[in-house]
Amino acid sequence: MARLTINGQSHNIDVTPDTPLLWAIREQVGLTGTKYGCGVAQCGSCTVHIDGQAVRSCSLPVSAAEGKQITTIEGLAQGGTLHKVQKAWVDHDVPQCGYCQAGMIMAVAALLKDKPKPTDADINKTITNICRCGTFQQVREAIHAAANA
């Protein structure tokens, strides 16, 4: 059993301690916005926030996330209002297939918390998520737009 706090709610979860956080979130809690893409922390589709930091949940055991504040894409909007990153994503029509975008948005939200006005170099260094549709040009525009919102 593990006890996880996800988007402010507490969940008792019946998994082995080495189960990746990603699969606990998706299959035990039922929040499927966080995606599986590689399972080896390469692509970033599974990015969530743990105590405000962007973390690739596919490679983190549940045991390491106990007692911490976990935020998923479902918990990013507050009180029905989209997070400024989500809003910029809508304004700039960023997603194509959209599968990687939850992870991308979570990575960007963490970046903006750390660096409210990131430079292109900051973006290049921090945002390393894979997007096979190739939305990067719109992602960069939308990051700057969100930073200036």
Add this chain to the structure above:
Amino acid sequence: MKHIPQVDRRTFVVGAAAVGGGLALGLDIPFGGPKVVRAQDGSPEITAWIVIRPDDTVVIRVARSEMGQGTITGLAQLVAEELECDWSKVTTEYPTPGQSVARKRIWGDFSTGGSRGIRMSHEYVRKGGATARMMLIQAAANEWKVPAGECTAANSVITHTPSGRKTTFGKVAEAAAKLEQPKEVALKDPKTWKIAGTSVKRLDTADKVTGKQVYGFDLKLPGMLNAAIKDCPVTGGKVKSFDAAKVASMKGVKKVVQVGDTAVAVVADTFWQAKTALDALPIVWDEGDNAKVSSATIAKWLEEGLTAEQGFVGNQNGDAKAALAGAAKKIEAVYAYPYQNHACMEPMNATARYTADKCEVWVPTQDGEASFAAVLAASGLPADKCEVYKINLGGGFGRRGAFQDYVTQAVLIAKQVPGTPVKLLWTREEDMLHGRFHPVMQCKLVGAFDASNNLTGLHMRLSGQSILANVRPAIVEQQKGRDPLVFQGVADAGEHAFGYSVPNLLIDHAMRNPHILPGFWRGVNINQNCIFMECFMDELAQAVGQDELEFRRKLMAKHPRNLGVLNAVAERIGWGKPAPQGVHRGLAHMKAFNSYVAAAAEISVEGGGNKIKIHRIVAATDPGYAVNPAQIDRQVAGSFVYGLSALFYQECTVKDGRMVEENFDTYDSMRIAEMPKVESIIMPIGGSDPWGGVGEPTICVAAPAVLNAYFKATGKRIRSFPLKNHKIAMTA
């Protein structure tokens, strides 16, 4: 290119005849009038493409699949344009393949590949919209007892011009649905478009930024179990044995099943439990003779084909061999292109529920009808007992259209747990091992010049794998062994016609088909053909000391649309003018999927050529008509990410008959840091030529433009790929 299997078409015809019409949708037959077909909520269909609800909501049916390319938005724009409806009231839905079969394929082709979503259906979907508009106007005119010719429709409102009376689509929809469809339907002049041709926002963004969008991976059904699968890593191999008892008592495990002759799956409460048990399951494979094959043995076989006597001709005029024999100067080069995996962000998956009376499948698919055919074949049930529900795709790129192996697997698993829905998910590793790979190809090019440095002959010999020989053998048989698709971009005519006039030309193909399963990979054969031809064009120009653009122009007088896009990028990049210090330029162009595309790249190099920075790529597209320019921009920029990732990083290596690379750590994909600035020029010429596609064409021009610039920067001509094998990487 046609992705619908002929055999499947026959199945559909039989299926449609067997089940008759109106199976899936409610029908009511008003006295004396045509049948009204109703959507599930009871709202009437005006035409098969359009349902209008009493609150004026317009539901537009889209048969093609949305996989990020924006097709549902673009197709809805075309329907809405002719319908004259309020764009803010538009929503879309997918008809199911089962419904389509039952209604004699009323929605036409579901296949969403070959950049065909819009270009192959624009006419009939626009007619669907125009027909509905005429019926709605007629219904209003009937109510008002005035001639329909005195009424107009705009923004979902019908107006009787002389009296100024108004009504809305929602109010007359019921009456309109009962009318006969008009036979003569005229389409608007695209010059008068108000919705089509504009950069309206996509219709499907909202749920993609909140995590609400349900992909195949995310599906939840009551009582559903999850499955993980391992197929024999060597294609052609089989399952010899497996020891189910070893994992039967593991947490959550429900069943260990063999899937066909080649695969084993574990069914469990959760996917993670299924995968954990599968990893612990002892499986013995009979890998067969293919286990002896490696990349080196394949390369050797293809190399032999470069000079083999026999080749299938794709494009020919004059006598190339004589021209080469009599040349004052000959230039020769050999290129090679590797296997590549689609690596969609969402790995393959499908969910199936099987009973003796019904087999249902939920699947992210590029071709609902191909999925349907796979369900029929795997379930053994007739068409009226099968159904497929399409779910949005986490990427497609050609992997999820003609190939429905995951659907077959899901049904075969579900048959072993009847009545229970089973969601089959592939791991990334399974996805990488069991792709339908971009085929391998080598190419030998020889150009002949006379004493005055005029190009007098060209021979392009392709040697490598045919996709159609594996996927559509009937077409290859019909062509007496030839695969016409191999010549995309260099063909003698058609949507992939060669963009040069060269005297004494021969382009031919020595077909060599290794056991690795080939597939349609975004752009398909234009990827390598454009590198081969457009890099060699630079080699030819440089051999005779001519400007690369001028050299091309001399061969393009009869190819005005190719020339149009090439000139556009040359002008925008500043070809012929000095580049910034250390910056070098390259060009490429091609006709693909009936669009004309060109690119010009600016790069600089560091580390003795081991690092390439791509500063900008200017891309021009002439698709004939542009339905949503903003989405075309995104397809162009996205195609460069896909194409440049392939150029720099991606190769699937064959060792012991199986693929070596199993995840993104060894099969990399470019990140935002490496993304060049892409400047897109959209220059639709209009006219009556067939429309071009935009999902794929530009993918092919980025790589040769960058390679040609790299030669300018370093004097090194790279002829085998990916560039990582030459220790060359992209840099920010």
